Amino acid sequence: xxxxxxxxxxxxEKVFGxxxxxxxxxxFLIQTPRDTNVCDVCIPCFSLAKIMxxxxxxxxxxxxxxxNLLLQKEIxxxxxxxxxxxxxxxxxxxxxLLFENYSFFKESQKLKILIEHTSANPNGPFHVGRAxxxxxxxxxxxxxxxxxxxxxxxxxxxxxxxQVGILSWxxxxxxxxxxxxxxxxxxxxxxxxxxKQKEDHVRVRWYQAANILRKEKPEIEDELAEIIRxxxxxxxxxxxxxNNAFQPILDGMLETLAxxxxxxxxxxxxxxFIIDGSVNKIVKNLEKSxxxxxxxxxxxxxxxxxxxxxxxxxxxxxxxxxxxxxxxTRDLAYHQWKWSQSEKLINVLGEDHRxxxxxxxxxxxxLNIKCPEVIFYAFIKLPEGKMSTRKGNVVFMDDLILExxxxxxxxxxxxxxxxxxxxxxxxxxAVASSAIRFxxxxxxxxxxxxxxxxxxxxxxxxxxxxxxYSHARSCSINKKVKSLELIEDNFDIxxxxxxxxxxxxxxxxxxxxxxxxxxxxxxxxxxxxxxMLELSTSYNLFYRDSPIIKNGELNAFNYKVSEYSRKxxxxxxxxxxxxxxxxx
RNA sequence: GGGCGCAUAGUGUAGUGGAUAUCACGCUGGCCUUCUAAGCCGGCAACCGGGGUUCGAAUCCCCGUGUGCCCGCCA
Numbered sequence: 001x002x003x004x005x006x007x008x009x010x011x012x013e014k015v016f017g018x019x020x021x022x023x024x025x026x027x028f029l030i031q032t033p034r035d036t037n038v039c040d041v042c043i044p045c046f047s048l049a050k051i052m053x054x055x056x057x058x059x060x061x062x063x064x065x066x067x068n069l070l071l072q073k074e075i076x077x078x079x080x081x082x083x084x085x086x087x088x089x090x091x092x093x094x095x096x097l098l099f100e101n102y103s104f105f106k107e108s109q110k111l112k113i114l115i116e117h118t119s120a121n122p123n124g125p126f127h128v129g130r131a132x133x134x135x136x137x138x139x140x141x142x143x144x145x146x147x148x149x150x151x152x153x154x155x156x157x158x159x160x161x162x163q164v165g166i167l168s169w170x171x172x173x174x175x176x177x178x179x180x181x182x183x184x185x186x187x188x189x190x191x192x193x194x195x196k197q198k199e200d201h202v203r204v205r206w207y208q209a210a211n212i213l214r215k216e217k218p219e220i221e222d223e224l225a226e227i228i229r230x231x232x233x234x235x236x237x238x239x240x241x242x243n244n245a246f247q248p249i250l251d252g253m254l255e256t257l258a259x260x261x262x263x264x265x266x267x268x269x270x271x272x273f274i275i276d277g278s279v280n281k282i283v284k285n286l287e288k289s290x291x292x293x294x295x296x297x298x299x300x301x302x303x304x305x306x307x308x309x310x311x312x313x314x315x316x317x318x319x320x321x322x323x324x325x326x327x328x329t330r331d332l333a334y335h336q337w338k339w340s341q342s343e344k345l346i347n348v349l350g351e352d353h354r355x356x357x358x359x360x361x362x363x364x365x366x367l368n369i370k371c372p373e374v375i376f377y378a379f380i381k382l383p384e385g386k387m388s389t390r391k392g393n394v395v396f397m398d399d400l401i402l403e404x405x406x407x408x409x410x411x412x413x414x415x416x417x418x419x420x421x422x423x424x425x426x427x428x429x430a431v432a433s434s435a436i437r438f439x440x441x442x443x444x445x446x447x448x449x450x451x452x453x454x455x456x457x458x459x460x461x462x463x464x465x466x467x468x469y470s471h472a473r474s475c476s477i478n479k480k481v482k483s484l485e486l487i488e489d490n491f492d493i494x495x496x497x498x499x500x501x502x503x504x505x506x507x508x509x510x511x512x513x514x515x516x517x518x519x520x521x522x523x524x525x526x527x528x529x530x531x532m533l534e535l536s537t538s539y540n541l542f543y544r545d546s547p548i549i550k551n552g553e554l555n556a557f558n559y560k561v562s563e564y565s566r567k568x569x570x571x572x573x574x575x576x577x578x579x580x581x582x583x584x
Numbered sequence: 585g586g587g588c589g590c591a592u593a594g595u596g597u598a599g600u601g602g603a604u605a606u607c608a609c610g611c612u613g614g615c616c617u618u619c620u621a622a623g624c625c626g627g628c629a630a631c632c633g634g635g636g637u638u639c640g641a642a643u644c645c646c647c648g649u650g651u652g653c654c655c656g657c658c659a
Contacts, residue, residue, distance in 0.1 A: 034599075034606090044602055046640070056639085081603045121659070162658060270659095299657045310587050311655035320657040327659050351653050354588060378589075378652070411622070431622090443597070446589060448652060455596075455609095459622060462597085462608040469622050477619050522600095530598065533607070540623060549619050562619090584622080 001032050002513050003096060004041050004088050008067075008075065012043075015066040019052070032514060039078075039085035040507060046082055056082035090498040093506045098560045099493065104513045105147050112150045114341050115141050116372075117348035118257070118264075119156040121163045122246040124204030125195075126256050127394035128451055129380040129387045135440045136377055137348040138262040139525035139576055146575040147516055152265045152342060156334060157250065159242055159269040160231040161327065162224075163207075168245035169224055170210035171203065182209040195398060200252030203245075232324045234274040256397050260433050261577045273333035279325045282332045282367065286318055289366040297321040307362045309355070316359040331360055336369050345372035346523065350379065351446070375523040378448035380440075395451060404432035407457050412584075419583070430579035431465055437577050438464035442529040462533065464578045470536035470543075471573065474566035475582040477548050477559075486554035496557050501541035505561065508538040509568055516575065525576065532572045539565045 012030065016023035026048075033042045045059040052059055060079035067077040067084065074092040078085050096102040117137020120130050141153045158164060170179075184190075188208060195201035214220050230238040257263075273279045283300070286292060291302040299321040305314040318329040338345050349357060354376055361371045380387070387394045408428035412419075419427070439456055443449055459465040498506075515531035518524075542565070546558045573580040 033603080035603075038603070042603090046602060049639075083603065085603095158659065295657075297657080301657085308587090309655085312586075313655060315657095317657050322657085324657090326657070351589065353654090355654050356659090358588090376589080381652085415620095415622085447597085448590075449596080458609080460609070461622085463622085465622050469620075473620055473623085475620095480619060526598085530607075537607090543619080544624060547619065583620080 001041050001510055003093070003102060003510055004075070004086065005030055007088075008041065008071070008086060011067060011070045014070060015063060018066065019063070021048075021051075032511070033083075033085075036507065036511070037504075038080075039087045040510075041086045043084040043086075044082065045084065049082075060084050090503040090506055091493055091496060093510060094496070094498065094557075094561070095493050097506065097509060097564060105516075108147055108517070110148045110150070111344050112152075112342045113144055113344045113346065114152045114154055114338050115144070115346045115348070116154040116156055116338070117141075118262075119154075119158070120253065121158045122200075122250040122253060123163050123167050123207045124249065125198070125200040126253055126397040127387050128397055128400060128456070129394070131257075131260070131397045132377050132380055132440055133348050133350065134257050134262050135260065135437050135577075136375065136445055136525060138257075138260075139437075139441050139528075140346060140348070140375070140520075140523060142575050142577055143516060143519050143525060143528060146571065147520060153263065154338070155264045155267045157267050157269045159246065160228075160239065160271045160274070162228055164242045164246050165224055165228040165231060166210045166214075167203065167207045167249075168242045169220070169227060170206035170213075171245050172241075173223075174206060174209055174213070179205050179209040182212050186212050192399070194402070195396075198252045198255070198398070199248035200250075200256070201396075201398070203249050229322070229324065231271070232274065234271060239271055256401075259401055259429075260397075260437055261579070268334070268337075270327075270330050270334070273330050273337070274325065278333040278336065279329055282329060282336070283319055283325070285367050286332075286363065291362075291366060295321065298323075302359075302363060302366065304359060304362055309358065309362070311355075316363060318363070328356065328360060328363075332363055332367065332369075335360070335364060335372065336367070338372070339370060345370075347372050347374045349374055349376055351376045352379075373523060375445060377445035381448065381450050383450055383452065400436060400456060401432055403453070404436055404457050405429055408432050408435075408459070411459065423583075427581060427584050430581050431459065431468065431584065434464035434468060434573075434578040435459055438467075438529060441525045441576060444524060444526050465584070467532050467536045467569065467573065467578060468581055468584060470539045471566065471569045471580045472582060472584045473543060474539065474562055474569065477562055478566060479582075480549060481554060481559060484549070484552075486549065486552075488554060488556045488559065491556050493557075499545055501538070501545040502558070502561060505538040505542040505565060508535050509564065512568060512572070528572070528576060532569075532576060532578075535565075535569060535572060539569065 008030070012027070013023040016026055029043045029047070030041060033039055043063065045056040045063065048059050049056040057079070060082050063084045064077045064079035071077060074089040076087045076089070115137055117140070118134040120126070120133070126134070138153070141151050144151045183205060191201060191205060227238050231242055286302065287300065289302060291304065291307070293301050293303050293315070295301065299317055300319040301315040301317045303314060304316050316328065318326060320326065335345070347357070357374050364371050382393065382395065385393070405428045408431040409424065412424050412428060435458070436456060439458065442462070511531065515528050519528040542561065546561070548555055548558045548562055570580045
């Protein structure tokens, strides 16, 4: 409700000045109420009671009276239960939105932001748990872009070290037949033939087989250690070999994410920071820290016991005894580099990285490098327990998407319609991808949840299709108006009678800015999900009560409101990665 | 053993010091000759337990309970 707050601020200064209060100090009191049906903006007077030594109900009444002397009739001010409640005239809102092109985020500061998300090790297909990262990250990218920020979506590629090393070794040393035999003996399902062309599904089997083989033949460890060591020294030949091993997997993973509308602007390889020497510089600088310590064998660490880290080990190791670097050290160099690209950093990490992220923050402080904002999300479990790529106990995102498309197709086939096959297929894909994203986004990131097929595939009221359906309706109306070539009569907004549901819709539209800003400032896309559900509900009520075409004639005001809503729902869908279809 | 998350109707969720605790599923009763019924309207039902701070606590603090994650010279 920025529009209204900006409107009343100058009067607020006068009123509070006349009460002998510093208006700047109390500006924060102007707020949007929890229950938006009560009023548009309010000032709770409870905290003033102590200073003014008076009953908050009385204070509210006095303040309301003062405002009423100053404000024109387009803002209604009333005192209620110790609150000063402001309600704007619906015609005034309509005028600002429909005729004066009030635009959102005009005064917001625009930033260059780098959002690093997903960054999953390229060793196998996405399962639903890992995908939460990508879906959250992509939503943050889109929300920030909606506000006008310039955003880089970053994927940090683990192209060295143990995991890729194992994969690379497996592809060179284990035959297809051996892989199949090993996995069969260990109860891992066969490759689903649907995915036999998709290298993430194919190659992960080598990774799984190698992990089983390592337990049986310890001598493999020596071979592994050798190539891993070389990769960490930046050996070009080994890194190229690693790259050839994981790149087809990464491509397969990105193909899956693309089905969900997720794309990246930039990929950065971990090895970059070994090769360019920045890791070495980080090590040198960390050695100067007061927290620096060395183990007996020469491994280097920071002692974090005094920095709020506790547990069995309080040491943060950044160099092994053999002189090689660790993931965390490279991460420090990576952060330094990221700051050279942007003014704000956001990382999306699983809750298992909480400690590691704290260690990185302390180390960054020691290096005089700013810390990123980090958003943590809890894991998605299966009813039978944790998901694990190695154990093959997962729901693949590719399978979930396929299943969702089939259900959408089934629903479409049950409904009468004159859509052709291509359109039906396109709609099913859009519904599936949007619904999956939304069902994950609508839950607050720090809350864990258990994956259930029926919830993930729910297309009911609390879902993306609900929002998409409102949009499709508004499109349908627009098409009808166009096809009937109805004429938009001129009208005087001050003469229009605005009903309750239209008034509610106009107010909901006005809260778009607040919803985006809240979601961004807290890095919680679920807030905006909620808002989009409210916007759609408001539109549905308006649709019920306010005919746009009646007896073959166009209601120009209702049409303008509908069109404004249509464009805003479209915009909001893009901000969440929901595909706003024109018909469904 | 220690640290860090989380706990709201039968189920899932919103809410980060204020007005009658949000929305959905569920159960239940209604609305399609009228701009897409994947919709709309009505009813049922909840703040883990105990202390504290405050004029006021689901929200902040302490203790407990349950649950998840972490405590590698892995990533």
